[in-house]
Structures are given as structure tokens and as C-alpha cells.
Amino acid sequence: MRKIILMMSVSLDGYIEGPNREIDWHQVDAELHGHFNREIRKLGALLQGRVTYELLAGYWPTADKDPESTPEVVEFAEIWRHIPKVVFSRTLHHADGHTTIVREVVPEEIRALKEQPGGDLGLGGADLAAEFMRHDLVDEFWVYVHPVLIGRGKPLFPETDALTRLRLVEARVFGNGVAQLRYARAGNGVGE
Numbered sequence: 436m437r438k439i440i441l442m443m444s445v446s447l448d449g450y451i452e453g454p455n456r457e458i459d460w461h462q463v464d465a466e467l468h469g470h471f472n473r474e475i476r477k478l479g480a481l482l483q484g485r486v487t488y489e490l491l492a493g494y495w496p497t498a499d500k501d502p503e504s505t506p507e508v509v510e511f512a513e514i515w516r517h518i519p520k521v522v523f524s525r526t527l528h529h530a531d532g533h534t535t536i537v538r539e540v541v542p543e544e545i546r547a548l549k550e551q552p553g554g555d556l557g558l559g560g561a562d563l564a565a566e567f568m569r570h571d572l573v574d575e576f577w578v579y580v581h582p583v584l585i586g587r588g589k590p591l592f593p594e595t596d597a598l599t600r601l602r603l604v605e606a607r608v609f610g611n612g613v614a615q616l617r618y619a620r621a622g623n624g625v626g627e
Contacts, residue, residue: 437556438574439549439555439572439573439575440478440558441573441576442474443564443591445578445591446584446585448584448586450590451561451589452589456589464609464610466610467609470609471511472510472514475518480520480521480553481520481556482520482556482558482567484524484563485524488527491515496512496516496531497512498512499512519534519535521548523538523540523566524538542570545572546572561590561592565593568595568599574620576619577615577616577618579614579615580613580616582614601621
């Protein structure tokens with residue numbers, strides 16, 4: 436069965452973006468970008484909220500046309516154009532490039548999607564991740580901690596009364612100081 440993997444970059448103090456939605460503090464160099472490309476290429480689809488989708492769709496479809504694009508950017512533009520995307524939105528009416536729009540998170544439909552053949556499913560966007568977590572649908576958490584404190588903004592995880600036990604599967608530090616922490620739900624068999 437495919438896994439749903441939450442993949443998010445976060446500041447050391449737990450924010451995915453600053454108070455004005457800025458992400459200019461992300462420290463994505465060639466090594467980290469190459470890692471993202473390799474991991475995302477393995478996925479069967481990307482599951483995204485509208486905001487995340489529109490942010491990415493506004494840049495990646497033609498990013499490789501810029502003569503100053505790095506090889507990693509050119510590679511990811513190709514990945515982006517071809518990977519299936521599922522966008523969860525009540526307001527988006529049209530999306531291009533292997534994209535399906537779904538109006539709401541229906542747990543039974545997500546479980547059926549996990550049963551389909553193909554690679555794991557990459558989940559992006561804090562609001563969508565919170566909804567998936569509310570329905571107990573996230574199998575792994577891949578958190579990329581950037582060595583910066585931004586003080587305020589949008590937190591990765593919302594406040595909740597639920598306790599979710601995790602088990603560290605892998606930790607990796609990239610040359611730029613970003614640390615990847617890969618956690619699985621406790622007792623799900625991953626890495627045991």
C-alpha cells in the first residue's frame with residue numbers, strides 16, 4: 436500500500452512561512468534541490484492545497500526556459516510537468532498539467548487512493564496536512580529544518596489535543612545546515 440508522506444520545510448522555530456507568506460529564508464542549494472528532485476521523482480502523485488499548488492504552478496511549468504536556471508531547476512521543472520497532482524480546493528475551477536481537483540478530503544477516497552498501484556503520495560501544505568492528520572491519514576513526516584529562526588508566521592502543525600506518537604526513521608544533515616528528520620507513525624512497520 437502506498438504511504439502518504441508529509442514533506443515540508445520549516446524554520447527551527449516551527450514555521451513554514453513568515454507572517455507575509457515569505458519563504459525567502461529557505462536555504463535550498465544544489466545538494467538539497469537534487470535530493471528533493473530524487474525523492475519527488477519516486478512519488479506517484481503530489482497532494483496539495485490550492486495555495487501550495489498555485490505557488491508552484493506559477494513558476495515550475497516554465498522554470499527551465501530561463502537561461503539562468505540551474506540544472507536542478509531544469510530537472511524539477513520536468514518532474515513538475517509530468518507528475519500527477521491532486522489539488523484539494525473548494526474554489527479552484529481549473530488546473531493544468533496532470534492535475535485533478537478534489538473538493539474535500541474524504542477519508543474513504545484517500546484510503547482508496549493509497550490502495551492504487553504506484554509510488555507513495557507526497558503531501559504538501561500546512562492546512563491540507565492538518566486536515567489529513569485530523570483524519571489519521573499521514574504515514575510519514577519528512578521535515579526539513581532550516582537553520583534559521585523567523586520569529587512568527589504560519590506554524591507547520593496546528594494546535595491539537597491529539598497525541599501522535601512517531602518514531603525516527605532517518606536523520607540527515609545537508610552541507611548547508613538543513614536537517615532532514617524522517618519520522619513514521621509509531622507501530623506502522625516502516626524502518627522497524
